Amino acid sequence: MSVLANRLTELLGVEYPIIQEGMGPYQTDQIAAAVSAAGGLGTVSMPGMTKEPEVGARLLREHIDNVASLTDRPFAVNVPVGRDSTGKVLPVSEAYIQAVVDARASDPALERQLRVLTTSAGFPGEFRPLISGSGLVHMHKVGATAHARKAELAGVDVVIASGYEMGGHTHAKPVHTFVLVPNVTEAVSVPVVLSGGARDGRTLAAALALGASGVAMGTRFIATEDNTDWHPAYTERILAAGEGDDAVAPGVYGPARVLRNAAVDRLQRMVENDELSPDELTRWKDEALIRAQSVGDVDGGLVPAGQVCSGISEVVRIAEFVPNMANEAAAILRDLAGAAEPAR
Ligand SMILES: Cc1cc2nc3c(=O)[nH]c(=O)nc-3n(C[C@H](O)[C@H](O)[C@H](O)COP(=O)(O)O)c2cc1C
Structure with a gap:
């Protein structure tokens, strides 16, 4: 049995309570497979929110099949849930959820591996029966305690509590990880995963001390030898x-957390001056995101990343990083337990 086995690792079918989260619209197939193979839980990212639903669903399925061909361990898929102005779930989000359910039902080998659906952004309440009926473990990412309660009431299996310092789309109301996670662990009884600012064994040990059952990370996994896609x-x-x-x-x-550069200034100006229609602006952002990741235009393109990058200074190999992180956390917890003198 692994060093930090708990109810989360048991539910997810993994060795360590360490999760790589979705980082769409980019491809994370190699990263996801490496994290799962190393004993954590890797996540397939959604290929873009402005895609035609059937095109997006086909691409997502290709990524799922690709990850399944690279590892035989369990993995997750992330679907951000957007809604239109009438409150209806966006067709592309619906197509992605259905694609994950269909993929799992299509093949017993895939059913064993494609174990988790992580939803984020909006809550897909109307899709709960479909998700739970498919046998998927449903994780939902929140940035507020009220949303964690709502997700638990709706039957979600795991809550990811992500603090404002996280990379990529963050929350409208800024609540940081250190405040949010203990609030959420007090409010719900399902396992909670800390996200936003985690990067090593110390942060994993801290997450466990705050009552979480594990950590999820985005930014840390970008700077890895395994990330050959970016x-x-x-x-x-x-x-x-x-x-x-x-x-x-x-x-x-x-709102989305990105690194400050010329593209951010340009975007702020375009928004202030109402230069583009909402559709044109969304297309510009999508293209600016892709420019940074695919051709390395990190000044003219948008570069989502968490505040944790201020503490990331080396490229790591996932096969070593994941077990080392777990072992480091276990050693810290052991040392602290040994050092703690009972009060007299
Ligand atoms: C480049 C990038 C892209 C992201 N894209 C998504 C996404 O498609 N869906 C999502 O739920 N979260 C997305 N996020 C947020 C991550 O899933 C995760 O919650 C976040 O990175 C955690 O904080 P950290 O960056 O401090 O580890 C993205 C983050 C980054 C850095």
């Missing part, structure tokens, strides 16, 4: 970033 300039930017080098800019569906 332009090296993106990783370089993350390694070089210090405290204060990030900004919260208008994202595709809400």
Whole structure:
């Protein structure tokens, strides 16, 4: 049995309570497979929120099949749930959820591996019967305690509590990880996963001390040898970033944390001056995101990353990083337990 086995690892079918989260619209197939193979839980990312639903669903299925061909361990798929102005779930989000359910039902080998659906952004309440009927473990990411309660009431199996310092789309109301996670662990009884700012064994030990059952990370996994899908300039930017080098800019569906650069200034100006229609603006953001990751235009493109990049200074190999992180956390917890003198 692994060092940090608990009810979360049992539910997810993994060795360590360490999760790589979705980082769409980018491809994370290699990262996801490496994290799962190393004993954590890797996540397939959604290929974009502005895709035609059937095109997006086909692409997502290709990524699922790709990850299944790279590892025989369990993995997750992330689907951000957007809603239109009438409150209806966006067709692309619906197509992604259905694609995950269909993939799992299509093949017994895939059913064993495709174990988890992680939803984020909005809550897909109307899809709960479909998700639970499919046998998927449903994790939902929240940035507020009220949303964690709502998710638990609706039957979600695991809550990811993600603090405002997280990379990518963050929350409208800024509640940081250190405040949010203990609030959420007090409010719900399902396992809670800390997200936003985690990067090593110390942060995993801290998550467990706050009552969480594990950690989930995005930014840390970009700077890895296994990340062959992204332009090296993106990783370089993350390694070089210090405290204060990030900004919260208008994202595709809400505020998003990115690294400060010329593209952020340009975006702020375009928004202030109403230069583009909402559709044109969304297309510009989508293209700016892809420019940074695919061709390494880290000045003219948008570079989502968490504040944690100020503490990330080296590229790691996932096969070593994941078990080392778990072992480091276990050693810290052991040392602290040994050092604690009972009060007299
Ligand atoms: C490049 C990038 C892209 C992201 N895309 C998504 C996404 O498609 N869906 C989602 O739920 N979260 C997305 N996120 C947020 C991550 O899933 C995760 O919650 C976050 O990175 C955790 O904080 P950390 O960056 O401090 O580890 C993204 C984050 C980054 C850095």
